[in-house]
Structure formats: structure tokens, C-alpha cells
Amino acid sequence: MANDSTNPGAAPSPTPARQRTTRLAPSPTGALHLGNARTFILNWALARQQGWRIVLRIEDLDGPRIKAESIDGIQQTLVWLGLDWDQGPLIQSHELEPAREAMRILAAKGGGKAAYPSELSRTEIEAAASAPQAGSGEVRFPSSLRPADAGRARGFDREDLNWRFLTPPGLVEFEDLIAGPQRLDPAESIGDFVIWTKRGTPAYQLAVVVDDARQGVTDVIRGNDLLDSAARQLRLYESLNLGPPPRYAHLPLVIGPDGRRLAKRHGDTRVDHYRQLGIDPRAIVAWVARTCGLDAGDRLSIDELARALRVDMISRSPITWTPEDDAWLCSQTDRHLPSSP
Numbered sequence: 421m422a423n424d425s426t427n428p429g430a431a432p433s434p435t436p437a438r439q440r441t442t443r444l445a446p447s448p449t450g451a452l453h454l455g456n457a458r459t460f461i462l463n464w465a466l467a468r469q470q471g472w473r474i475v476l477r478i479e480d481l482d483g484p485r486i487k488a489e490s491i492d493g494i495q496q497t498l499v500w501l502g503l504d505w506d507q508g509p510l511i512q513s514h515e516l517e518p519a520r521e522a523m524r525i526l527a528a529k530g531g532g533k534a535a536y537p538s539e540l541s542r543t544e545i546e547a548a549a550s551a552p553q554a555g556s557g558e559v560r561f562p563s564s565l566r567p568a569d570a571g572r573a574r575g576f577d578r579e580d581l582n583w584r585f586l587t588p589p590g591l592v593e594f595e596d597l598i599a600g601p602q603r604l605d606p607a608e609s610i611g612d613f614v615i616w617t618k619r620g621t622p623a624y625q626l627a628v629v630v631d632d633a634r635q636g637v638t639d640v641i642r643g644n645d646l647l648d649s650a651a652r653q654l655r656l657y658e659s660l661n662l663g664p665p666p667r668y669a670h671l672p673l674v675i676g677p678d679g680r681r682l683a684k685r686h687g688d689t690r691v692d693h694y695r696q697l698g699i700d701p702r703a704i705v706a707w708v709a710r711t712c713g714l715d716a717g718d719r720l721s722i723d724e725l726a727r728a729l730r731v732d733m734i735s736r737s738p739i740t741w742t743p744e745d746d747a748w749l750c751s752q753t754d755r756h757l758p759s760s761p
Contacts, residue, residue, distance in 0.1 A: 439636075441472055441473040441636045441637050442472050442637065442640065442641055443474065443475040443476070443632070443635065443640070444460050444464065444475070444476050444503070445476075445479050445642070446494045447480065448486055448491045449482060449485045449487060450487060450490055451490065451493060451494075451691070451692050452494055452497050452498075452690065453689045453690050454674060454682065454689045454691065454704070455673060455682040457501060457691050458671070458708050458711065459642060459643050460498060460503060461503070461704075461705060461722065462671060462712075463641040463642075464503045464722065464726070465722065465725045466641060466669075466726075466729065466731065467639070467641075469727070469729060472638075473506045473507065475505060475507045475635050475637065476495070476505040476510065477508060477509070477635070478491055478511045478512060479512050479627070480512055480513045481624065481627055482624070483617070483621075493692070497691050500691075501705070501722065502701060502721065510631075510635065516621065516622065518631075519616075519630045523583065524576045525660060526576075526659060526660070529573065531571050532586060532588045533586060533588055533658070534570070534586045535584065535585055535586070535615060536566075536567065536570040536571075536574070536584060537578055537582070537584075538565075538567070538582050539581060539582070544565075545559050545565065548562055548565055560609065563607075565612075566612060570612075579620045581616075581618055582614050582616065583615055583616035584613060584615065585612060585613055585625075585655070585656065585659075587655060589605065590605060591604065591605050592605065592651040596668050596669060596670055597667060597668065597669035598644075598669045598670055598731065599647060602647070602650070604648060604650070606651045609648060613625060624649075625652050625653060625656065626656060628653060629653050629657060633657070633662040639666055639669070640666045640667070640668050642670060642671065644671060644672055646670065650668045669731075671734065672736060672737055672738045672739060674738070674739045675738045675739070675741070676741055677740060677741075677742055677743075679738075682741055687746060702720055702722075703752030705719075705720045705721065706720040707748075707749060709725050711739045712733040712734050714728055719752070
């Protein structure tokens, strides 16, 4: 059972919940595409191979981009691919009090590693910043924009404002299971980042840290578009005194022939698109295995992948999805399988 304490400042207790645990954490902004599927399949396979617990957490705090109707569809797609989990689904928006408590702790700290309210608009920040953070579209928040009292102790009494983390300078160093050794300075790359939004909800960085700690997550496997986020999250773990942080493994993304992240411009790569065509789900697993250099044939069960996969097989380079891949996958039909839920 996961740690149910509502105090995010308390380290999770040394109970069976601290066994190695990972999470599948889809965001219901639409249907899963093959890039998402590859990440979840590899996450699941590594977890089951090692005997870890798996938590399914629906991260539904991304404001207007969230499509509530996607939640059930995502779960059905994961099950169709052969994935299961030991706890969940846990809906992130259903339990926000632990994140509020984390905000009270950070606001009351004072000094460095504190939280402070900020009413500056994106336009004002862009005018003062040199450039967006590479590859993310995020704008670096320069320290010159901090209010004079940013480091003072205060109460968390305004949920309708953006709150930022006063990011201390210096390198954050950690060993990534796939990406290798990392030395990142979030104060330099992104500055004071938002941890609470004016919508009255925690921002991604804070919500993930609080929920990972509460749910006993020890191993985070996700796309390397979030590699820079690991440094920010480690800073929050430290500031909130949450105990040992998770181990990180960041998978390379799937890109199109144009070198850009897989998206609608590359055709319909939704997993449900192939499901509706009558494609055998084992063919998608086989494609994932091929991206890791495994000779998987045309069909591979997810349990077979879990038995065969090794971490050192996973490339650190992006995976290119081509029209030839699409043509091959479209040929892998199994007319004995239902094409819809």
C-alpha cells in the first residue's frame, strides 16, 4: 500500500510500499500514439522483469489541454497492449491537499529553496529573458525578475497566483540509467520555475514530486524530453526533505523522418488507429523490441519482451518512425481479434 500521509515533508515509511516501484503516468490530453506506447511498454517490461510494483497515475492537471473522456480510452489501450498495474488508476486532480501542504512548507521556509508568488506575465518574462529553454518552449526566468522579498518566509494564502521556486544555483548531479551521468544547473537553464499555477492547482514539477514520494515511487522511466525536469524535481525533493529521490531512466523519443517529434504531421500514429485496423497488439510490441535491437519477428507478446529486454539494448538516440514502418505495421492484421473495445 502506498504511503497515505498528507504531509509531503515526511519521508515515506520503511514499509513494503518502499519496494522498488515505478509508475505509468499518462496525461489525458488525447489518445496514446506509438511514441507514448513505446515508453509505457518499455517501462512495464523493465518493471515486470525486475519484480517492481507498478502504479497507474493519471496526470490530469494540464488545464485546458485535458480531455476527461480520454482517461478510460487510455486505460483500455494499455490493457489491449498487454499492460497491467498493481495500484490505480490514481487520478492526480482528486487529491491536491498534499501538494497544498508542500506549498505551505516551501512558502514558510524563507531563505533559499523557498516559494514566492509571481504575477509576471509570460510576455514580461520573455522581454527580460534571452531565449526559451532549448527544445521545451519554456522561458527562462532570470533572477533579476525576483521580487526583493522572494526569500522571506510567508504563508501560502493565495492559490489564485503563480508561485515560483527560488532555485538555488549549482549543479545537480545524478546517474541516469539510460542517458548516463548528468550534471545540470536548473538555476541557469530555467531559473525560478512555476510550482503552483493561478488555476489553483500544482504545476507539473511539484505535483510529480509530491505524488511520487507519497506513492512510494523509487524508479521513474519516461521520455528524455523530461530529462531537464529531473534536476528541478531533485531540488524539490531536497527542499521538502522527502528522503531518497527516485532513480531516473530517460528514454529517447520517437521522431518522424523530418527529425521532429512524432505528431499528427507524420500521419495517424495513434495506437487506437492500428487497433481499429485489426492489427495484432503483439506486432506493436515487436516494433518496440526492434527499436531496441531485438530480433522479434512479426509478433511478440509483452511478457516475452520482458524476458528478453536488457537496459543496455535501449539506444540513447531518437527512434525514427518511417512510412515503411507504418506499412509493415498495417500488414500485421489478425482478423480474429476484435477491432474495437
